[in-house]
Amino acid sequence: MNRRAWFLFLLVAVLWGIPYFLIKLAIEDLSPVFVVAGRGLIAALVLLPVAAVRGTLGALRARIGVVSVLAAVHIIGPFLLITYGEVHITSSLTGLLIAVEPVVIALLMSGTEPLTRGRTLGLVLGFAGVAVLVGLDVSGDRLGLLGAGMVLLAAISYAVATMLVQRRAADVPPEALAGGTTAITAIVLAPFAILTWPSEPVHASAWTALALLGVLCTAVALLAFYRLIALAGSNRAGLVTYLNPVVAVFLGVLFLNEPLRWSTVAGFALVVAGCWLSTRPAATYQNDAPSEREAARLAG
Template sequence: MVRQGQIRPARAVAGRGLIAALVLLPVAASRGTLGALRERWGTVAILAVVHIVVPFLLITYGEVHITSSLTGLLIAVEPVVIALLMSRAEPLTRGRVAGLVLGFAGVAVLVGLDVSGDRLGLLGAGMVLLAAVSYGVATIFVQRRTADIPPETLAGGTTAITTLVLTPFAILTWPAAPVHADAWLALAALGVFCTAVALLAFYRLVALAGSNRAGLVTYVNPVVAVLLGVLLLNEPLRWGTVAGFALVVAGCWLSTRPAPVRPEVTEPVPVG
């Protein structure tokens, strides 16, 4: 439930997009790469909808009804979605399947499984799960359709389009009560670090490593969150946390190992 003084989901996503676009577009302009948007605006618009507008809104609304730990676990389905969608181009080996299972188990150990929520908890979980599927589709789309667009231009274009799409909805949900300063500061941090910097790094990662490897970032996210909690907030480091780390590392290693090359069998050449 959104309380008074807080930023509603549509405004939060539009605000994140606006802040990220204001950070990224000047960078693209200084590098002379903005021209790519004029030539590929339709493709960039599709990516903006699939990678930002739809999943960001689904997660923001879904988290109103479920816990953050369940949200993290459901989003971790993304690498599995990518692996299934890419199974023709990159067949699923036993090692990759084992890696995906181990990584998901590691996330489950790290974030726990708290299924508590309000009476719309099932709907919230479904929203977050659909967001994970949308993320998976978007990751493959980046690799196949937009890998040639510079990351700062692609990230700036998608966030700018997100802002344009959601601004009318943000205006319609303008709150009557003033928004707390802490909420604005949190939105600024989300826009700069969790949107601008994150998208810039992610699009670059997809171009360099491919969608299957890039999708594994959803397994690493909880590891980073727990490490920051231990280092910055003095949270305890438990044995379950160490076990979760080990499972995630093992899963990522197995999932990214190259498939073994089978030696070619040559027919013996008859003599005489």
């Protein structure tokens, strides 16, 4: 990868590693549904003008059905699950559990891609890592198990959304797709957000966290990620999943005084090993770089 690709890679890794920390700050004063609705609204206000300037908003009209489904499985569902899940578990554990997403994708695609010994071993190691994280970090804590379960469901939803984008929405310009899904999120959740409007004074830290979630962790991160795909291909771009949990754990331990247990390190190591093995391309799938026309569309 060239310097620009490395810069985008590190940028996305950081921007998608800090949401779990920011969510913890935001839900101290704001309800989870208010946080998700606000995050979607802020991101839409950033992304839709970008799409308008590029003249790509029209692409949403013919694909509104797919975009609506994608909004449900890629933003509304997982964002709510993660935010409500973090009420019961640490931001560090949340980031680590989300890292299992590539393993889930490999499992879902086992019917269309060869399930080699390496991929099978990767699936086993990945889910073993989840077992270590959940079994030792929240063992005996029913609410903790509920929170971990919510986050794992979010990871599954992300995996389904990734496949949906590849198969049904690859022709929709990224800024329009991201703007459309975040706008739908804001519209759908607006009534619930109004019902849970904070009745007590909200600290500046909560409002700041919400603003950063919308602008940086959603709008900017999505645009940077799509540009990274154009420059480096989807396989290499997907490797940001390996770094996101490191950022999440670092912030949680440093600023939220969350514990760093040996099970956290061991579970994360198993998840990363599982992701690496389960996502290694077979010999017939080595060329994952986008075509020149696709790269130009994503980068443009």
